[in-house]
Amino acid sequence: MLTGLNDNEIISKVLGGDQQAYALLVDRYQRYVFTLTLRFVKTREDAEEVAQDVFIKVYRSLADFRGASKFSTWLYTIVNTTCITFLRKKKLETHSLDNEKVFEAADSIDSGMRANLVEQKSRVAMVNKAIQLLNTDDAEILTLFYKGEQTLDEIAAILAIEPNTAKVRLHRARTRLKDKMEIHFAEEVKDIL
Amino acid sequence: MSIHQTNSPFGEGDEQRLWDYIDGLSSPSEKTVIEQLLEANAEWKAKYHELLDVHQLMQSSELEQPSMRFTKNVMDEIARLQIAPATRSYINNNIIRGIGLFFISIIIGFIIYGIGQLDLDWSSSGKSVIPVDLSKVNYSRFFNNTWVNAFMIVNIVAGLFLLDRFLANKRKKFTE
Numbered sequence: 206m207l208t209g210l211n212d213n214e215i216i217s218k219v220l221g222g223d224q225q226a227y228a229l230l231v232d233r234y235q236r237y238v239f240t241l242t243l244r245f246v247k248t249r250e251d252a253e254e255v256a257q258d259v260f261i262k263v264y265r266s267l268a269d270f271r272g273a274s275k276f277s278t279w280l281y282t283i284v285n286t287t288c289i290t291f292l293r294k295k296k297l298e299t300h301s302l303d304n305e306k307v308f309e310a311a312d313s314i315d316s317g318m319r320a321n322l323v324e325q326k327s328r329v330a331m332v333n334k335a336i337q338l339l340n341t342d343d344a345e346i347l348t349l350f351y352k353g354e355q356t357l358d359e360i361a362a363i364l365a366i367e368p369n370t371a372k373v374r375l376h377r378a379r380t381r382l383k384d385k386m387e388i389h390f391a392e393e394v395k396d397i398l
Numbered sequence: 399m400s401i402h403q404t405n406s407p408f409g410e411g412d413e414q415r416l417w418d419y420i421d422g423l424s425s426p427s428e429k430t431v432i433e434q435l436l437e438a439n440a441e442w443k444a445k446y447h448e449l450l451d452v453h454q455l456m457q458s459s460e461l462e463q464p465s466m467r468f469t470k471n472v473m474d475e476i477a478r479l480q481i482a483p484a485t486r487s488y489i490n491n492n493i494i495r496g497i498g499l500f501f502i503s504i505i506i507g508f509i510i511y512g513i514g515q516l517d518l519d520w521s522s523s524g525k526s527v528i529p530v531d532l533s534k535v536n537y538s539r540f541f542n543n544t545w546v547n548a549f550m551i552v553n554i555v556a557g558l559f560l561l562d563r564f565l566a567n568k569r570k571k572f573t574e
Contacts (some may be wrong), residue, residue, distance in 0.1 A: 220481065227476065231469045236461040243462050253464050260472045261479070268484035332459040351456045357423075367566075376414050383452045 208324055212276035219267060231260050234277065234383035237353055238284055244336070244344035251295075259287045278359045281349060331390050338385045343378035350375055409442050416446055418451050505553070 218226040242252040361371040436441045
């Protein structure tokens with residue numbers, strides 16, 4: 206069964222001419238890539254377009270993957286650069302905590318979400334919504350650390366920063382997430398925790 | 399910081415220590431100190447549980463799911479494409495080295511030219527260890543052109559940058 210193959214074995218197969226084997230990698234990582242792109246791009250349509258673009262770029266550049274790092278680390282590096290390029294092209298507003306307008310935007314997102322959240326009442330929904338209120342950099346680093354199964358060194362490589370900087374950024378992102386949850390989801394946090 | 403400093407207010411640095419502890423990044427000695435603090439200090443304990451809740455909430459978050467056709471769309475796209483040859487197969491290292499050599503030659507040539515332009519009094523007495531009387535060197539001949547100055551500044555900045563990288567790597571190896 207091909208599904209039992211590890212990433213490097215699948216890559217060898219694809220490089221050897223078995224193009225269909227690439228579907229295994231897409232299946233394996235599509236949720237990770239899509240989640241990460243959603244941290245940059247706020248609509249699901251755009252996020253899906255960028256995620257597809259990532260997998261196409263990865264396929265085209267597969268011969269450049271040397272196996273020095275985990276495939277996922279290399280993949281997320283491409284996600285990061287592709288998302289930044291996409292945002293530059295579209296000149297989309299990225300959410301920044303330093304921007305007052307963003308607070309307003311966050312509040313409007315929050316009020317829209319609150320009704321939905323009351324129905325769902327689940328910690329998963331609350332955390333996902335709280336992450337949406339964060340700025341792109343915070344949301345990305347949290348996703349890489351908790352969902353992307355990346356170490357701080359790997360995150361540093363993906364974001365092209367020093368490991369210690371990655372550590373500080375992760376710390377600040379968690380603090381801001383905690384603050385967001387306390388501000389926007391105080392009641393839910395009490396119920397859940 | 400040690401266990402004895404339990405009365406000081408809980409700061410951001412302490413929060414970072416707790417996150418390291420939660421992430422399993424603390425050294426064994428630091429781990430012991432924090433465990434003692436958690437037992438002895440109520441503020442530390444409360445903060446630890448607060449951070450642990452956030453940590454567990456993050457762990458419970460879920461990945462988003464793209465559309466059902468996602469994989470098929472990607473496979474349809476790549477069906478028309480071919481894997482590009484590896485970059486290392488068409489970038490010749492000798493060319494890169496040649497370019498580096500070219501620039502080094504220019505710098506060396508510039509230095510030799512500059513030295514050749516100096517007014518040196520070679521007949522002066524040989525009392526000094528250095529056979530050049532630095533006070534008689536006409537530096538204005540070196541630095542009498544804006545472009546030369548700019549070139550020198552760029553080189554100095556590049557040198558400092560390389561030194562910084564070198565020292566950062568040394569520090570990283572040392573701390574590992």
